Each structure stands twice: as structure tokens, then as C-alpha cells.
Amino acid sequence: MKIPVMIPNHEYDIILERGALAHLADYVKIQGKVLLITDTGVPQAHIELVSAQLADCDCYIVEQGEGSKSFTVLQKILSYMLAHDFQRSDCVIALGGGVVGDLAGFAASIYMRGIRFINFPTTTLAQIDSSIGGKTAINLDGVKNVIGAFYQPSLVIIDPEVLKTLDHRQIVSGLAEALKAGLIADAKLFALFSRADPMEEIETIIYRSLLVKKHIVEQDEKETGLRKLLNFGHTIGHGIEACYLDSLYHGEAVALGMLYFIENESLKEQVIKIYEKLGLPSTCDYEKEAVFTHIAHDKKASKHTIDVVVVSDAGKSHIEKMSFDEIKARL
Structure with a gap:
């Protein structure tokens, strides 16, 4: 193909x-x-x-x-x-x-x-x-x-x-990025994760994930607007990952980061159940100030605010400017 x-x-x-x-x-x-x-x-x-x-x-x-x-x-x-x-x-x-x-x-x-x-x-x-x-x-x-x-x-x-x-943990860590793609732009892709074993649908998951990213980067190669949607979960996720480089995979950190910006509580419960089925973490002990320090150096940050991606429903997302105080409150 x-x-x-x-x-x-x-x-x-x-x-x-x-x-x-x-x-x-x-x-x-x-x-x-x-x-x-x-x-x-x-x-x-x-x-x-x-x-x-x-x-x-x-x-x-x-x-x-x-x-x-x-x-x-x-x-x-x-x-x-x-x-x-x-x-x-x-x-x-x-x-x-x-x-x-x-x-x-x-x-x-x-x-x-x-x-x-x-x-x-x-x-x-x-x-x-x-x-x-x-x-x-x-x-x-x-x-x-x-x-x-x-x-x-x-x-x-x-x-x-x-x-x-690959071992199971590596595979699952990568699937977190596909789940991200479904949450921000493809409800049918998200729905695939509710089935018994997503690995049985791995080619479809890869294909649909690629289509989401392709569609976005074709419109915004240099991340001046729309492409920021692909950063869903990465704002806090990168901060957590930076503090746990030796013990946390990238996809696991992104999975944790996504939970802070899913506004629909019912959807968040669905996502957590998917995490449990796959073996992704839904909680993590971390030092708030250390994570926040890394977030403040994020490329998407300005002096007092940062662009974050918020998901309101499966396949529906938007970009918001949030103050560092609000980010810290979510932490």
C-alpha cells in the first residue's frame, strides 16, 4: 500500500x-x-x-x-x-x-x-x-x-x-500514540481500542493513524496552528518523561499526559479502561515542581502561557492557551 x-x-x-x-x-x-x-x-x-x-x-x-x-x-x-x-x-x-x-x-x-x-x-x-x-x-x-x-x-x-x-511493553507504548490520534481526530480509530485485542487490527490502526497525521501535516508542516493538535498528551507527558527517562517509555508518558486534558469524564473513564486492558499506566507518582520546570521549557510555551490540546469527545479536539498557573493546578 x-x-x-x-x-x-x-x-x-x-x-x-x-x-x-x-x-x-x-x-x-x-x-x-x-x-x-x-x-x-x-x-x-x-x-x-x-x-x-x-x-x-x-x-x-x-x-x-x-x-x-x-x-x-x-x-x-x-x-x-x-x-x-x-x-x-x-x-x-x-x-x-x-x-x-x-x-x-x-x-x-x-x-x-x-x-x-x-x-x-x-x-x-x-x-x-x-x-x-x-x-x-x-x-x-x-x-x-x-x-x-x-x-x-x-x-x-x-x-x-x-x-x-518487540516485547509487549514496547508495542503497547506505541499504541498510546494511535489512541492519541483517535482521540483528537478519528472516532473510528478510537473505537478499535475497545475490541478484545488491538494487535489483531494493527495494520488498520497504523493506517488510520498515518492518515490522521498525514492530513494534519499536509496543512501545517511547521506547526504554526493545526499541527499542534498532535501534541495532545505531550505537554505534561514530556515533563513526566523527563523526570523518569530511565523507567518510563515515551508512549507511557504521553498516555499519562492525555488524561489531564480529556474534558469529558465518561470518555476519560473509557480511556482508563483501555489503559488497564493494554497495560498502560493511568497514574504515576512524581514531583510536581520538577515536572512543572520541564513544562515551562516546552517549545510551545510563551512567557506566561502554553498552547495545550483539549479533547471534548472521541475525535473532537481543540487548542487552548492556558496559563502556567492553570497547568500547575491540573498537576
């Missing part, structure tokens, strides 16, 4: 197909060199399968986890590219989850002012959300994604088969 993303001057395709990992060469036509950036959490068999299909491929492996989204790791990647004579005609391929996609995409965006970038997401979260839309970034001083660029990939390839190598 091919899903076109029609951003002005940045059109590209998403390929959604089972078995695509083994047929990468059918979709990727590269004349020059390739730097395959991946991490220690990606199975070696995946790395070897991709490398074998590319004529001139170097592989750069970083440590799994948010710690790799740093200036230090970024500089090492750029230095490697320079030392190995990568040119603007060459290509970076990300093989991994959101961390790898963010890091590889940002490196591609700034090396020689931008070289070709292809994203092959291997986690539920990356397949559902982070692999498309062009956000690339690293973290700085404990603040997530504060240094980065909007840089669209030239191709995204999604193979649901690779999800079989």
Missing part, C-alpha cells in the same frame, strides 16, 4: 507492506553511498538484511535510548560521515524507533546543508507517528527535542512484520 504525503516542495510516499524489510531494494533506488543508522535494540538480523540489499552501505550503531539524542552522539555521526567522504548525493537511512529516526533525520538535515533521508521505523510508536511529518531533533540539558529541524524524509517504509520482535 502506498500513501502519498503531499507537502509543498516535499512530497514523498509511505510504503505500508508486510515483508517490506526483505524487499527494501524494490523501493529504495540509490546510486551513491548509504549510511545506515541504527541502535543496539534493533535485531542484528534486521541490520544484516537491510545492509545486504544496499550496494555501498556503511552501518553506524548507537546505544538504544534517549541518551543517544545528544550533541555528543550527533557530532560523532557527522564526523564519521565526513571522514568517510559522504557527499550531498549520498543518503542516510534510519532503521529503528523514534530515537534513531530523530537523530538520523537531524544529522541528514544539517550535513552539507541536507542530504537524502529515508526512514524505516521498526517500533510501533515510530510506525504510527514519529516516522512521518519531518520533525527531527536531539535533547539538551534534560529538555526533549529542543534542538532540531523540520526535515522531511524522501521515503518512509513500514513493515508491520518487524513488530513481532
Whole structure:
């Protein structure tokens, strides 16, 4: 299945197909060199399968986890590219989850002012959300994604088969982003989570989630308005995640963050039941002031207010400006 993303001057395709990992060469036509950036959490068999299909491929492996989204790791990647004579005609391929996609995409965006970038997401979260839309970034001083660029990939390839190598917690963490997409813009997608096992509907969940994000980023690539809806759950979620980097997955933090801004109590009860079924947390002990400090550094914040996304019903959401005092009260 091919899903076109029609951003002005940045059109590209998403390929959604089972078995695509083994047929990468059918979709990727590269004349020059390739730097395959991946991490220690990606199975070696995946790395070897991709490398074998590319004529001139170097592989750069970083440590799994948010710690790799740093200036230090970024500089090492750029230095490697320079030392190995990568040119603007060459290509970076990300093989991994959101961390790898963010890091590889940002490196591609700034090396020689931008070289070709292809994203092959291997986690539920990356397949559902982070692999498309062009956000690339690293973290700085404990603040997530504060240094980065909007840089669209030239191709995204999604193979649901690779999800079989993930543990249950990783899969569920990614599904939180699909639940987010349903809550903000697609009531039918949200309804899929009320069924016995969402994994039985995983291709439909991925597809509908991608359509939500595609529709939004096509209208607002640089997040000046509508695209802020995709930040539902992230305002408080990022603050909680920053305080629990070693013990909380991104999707779990977003799941917690969403509960603060669902205004319909009946809907919130439904969401909590879905969390319980999936194994997502609905409560978390945290230090309010520490979380609030991270929220105050959020990219969406101004001096006294921050844009937050509020959900009134399944598939219905809007953006509100809230004072820091109100955010603190919700905490």
C-alpha cells in the first residue's frame, strides 16, 4: 500500500507492506553511498538484511535510548560521515524507533546543508507517528527535542512484520500514540481500542493513524496552528518523561499526559479502561515542581502561557492557551 504525503516542495510516499524489510531494494533506488543508522535494540538480523540489499552501505550503531539524542552522539555521526567522504548525493537511512529516526533525520538535515533521508521505523510508536511529518531533533540539558529541524524524509517504509520482535511493553507504548490520534481526530480509530485485542487490527490502526497525521501535516508542516493538535498528551507527558527517562517509555508518558486534558469524564473513564486492558499506566507518582520546570521549557510555551490540546469527545479536539498557573493546578 502506498500513501502519498503531499507537502509543498516535499512530497514523498509511505510504503505500508508486510515483508517490506526483505524487499527494501524494490523501493529504495540509490546510486551513491548509504549510511545506515541504527541502535543496539534493533535485531542484528534486521541490520544484516537491510545492509545486504544496499550496494555501498556503511552501518553506524548507537546505544538504544534517549541518551543517544545528544550533541555528543550527533557530532560523532557527522564526523564519521565526513571522514568517510559522504557527499550531498549520498543518503542516510534510519532503521529503528523514534530515537534513531530523530537523530538520523537531524544529522541528514544539517550535513552539507541536507542530504537524502529515508526512514524505516521498526517500533510501533515510530510506525504510527514519529516516522512521518519531518520533525527531527536531539535533547539538551534534560529538555526533549529542543534542538532540531523540520526535515522531511524522501521515503518512509513500514513493515508491520518487524513488530513481532518487540516485547509487549514496547508495542503497547506505541499504541498510546494511535489512541492519541483517535482521540483528537478519528472516532473510528478510537473505537478499535475497545475490541478484545488491538494487535489483531494493527495494520488498520497504523493506517488510520498515518492518515490522521498525514492530513494534519499536509496543512501545517511547521506547526504554526493545526499541527499542534498532535501534541495532545505531550505537554505534561514530556515533563513526566523527563523526570523518569530511565523507567518510563515515551508512549507511557504521553498516555499519562492525555488524561489531564480529556474534558469529558465518561470518555476519560473509557480511556482508563483501555489503559488497564493494554497495560498502560493511568497514574504515576512524581514531583510536581520538577515536572512543572520541564513544562515551562516546552517549545510551545510563551512567557506566561502554553498552547495545550483539549479533547471534548472521541475525535473532537481543540487548542487552548492556558496559563502556567492553570497547568500547575491540573498537576
